[in-house]
Amino acid sequence: MLKTYYASRPATVADAGHLARLVNYAGDGLAHYHWQTLAAELDGNIDPWVIGIRRAASQNSGFAYTRSLVVEVGGKVAGCVCSFPIDAANTAEELDSVNPVFRPLLELEDMVVGSRYINVLAVYPEHRGKGIGSRLLIQAEALARGRKMSLIVSDSNRDALRLYERHGYQQVASRPKIKGDWDGPGDHWILMVK
Numbered sequence: 411m412l413k414t415y416y417a418s419r420p421a422t423v424a425d426a427g428h429l430a431r432l433v434n435y436a437g438d439g440l441a442h443y444h445w446q447t448l449a450a451e452l453d454g455n456i457d458p459w460v461i462g463i464r465r466a467a468s469q470n471s472g473f474a475y476t477r478s479l480v481v482e483v484g485g486k487v488a489g490c491v492c493s494f495p496i497d498a499a500n501t502a503e504e505l506d507s508v509n510p511v512f513r514p515l516l517e518l519e520d521m522v523v524g525s526r527y528i529n530v531l532a533v534y535p536e537h538r539g540k541g542i543g544s545r546l547l548i549q550a551e552a553l554a555r556g557r558k559m560s561l562i563v564s565d566s567n568r569d570a571l572r573l574y575e576r577h578g579y580q581q582v583a584s585r586p587k588i589k590g591d592w593d594g595p596g597d598h599w600i601l602m603v604k
Contacts, residue, residue: 566596
């Protein structure tokens with residue numbers, strides 16, 4: 411049996427398409443829903459994926475390549491982790507102006523100001539169960555430099571919950587999902603810290 415070799419590296423602009431697909435996997439389609447909403451607000455003729463890819467190619471979105479690491483298997487991207495420090499809470503104006511679907515997520519993020527936040531940890535379906543998620547999680551933790559770690563996961567994502575619990579993350583709060591016309595699974599967002 412051949413041994414599979416993984417290579418981790420900082421993401422580049424060229425990885426933006428992968429980052430957009432992986433953030434969409436991580437959020438059960440929430441990202442694409444958001445990009446569709448933005449596309450409709452712009453002119454309706456732009457492909458929502460183009461919006462996602464542009465955001466990943468930027469330097470300051472929540473899943474920007476500058477905040478991301480990728481793991482390759484056989485020279486192809488298999489997964490990513492996007493993380494950054496949360497240094498300040500959202501203002502009341504920011505909370506009021508956001509699409510209500512995202513409000514519970516922002517409220518949970520505000521509980522972990524000062525932590526290093528894992529915004530996205532995702533692995534393509536064909537590469538799951540191979541330890542890639544654990545590897546990415548450990549690498550994100552190494553970037554924390556002593557800060558507490560935090561993340562939010564859907565109550566429907568049992569595999570991710572098990573992964574995080576195995577790595578010492580504990581559930582500290584939750585918020586009901588506000589779905590609007592997004593049809594993602596689960597009922598609650600769960601905040602976990604380590």
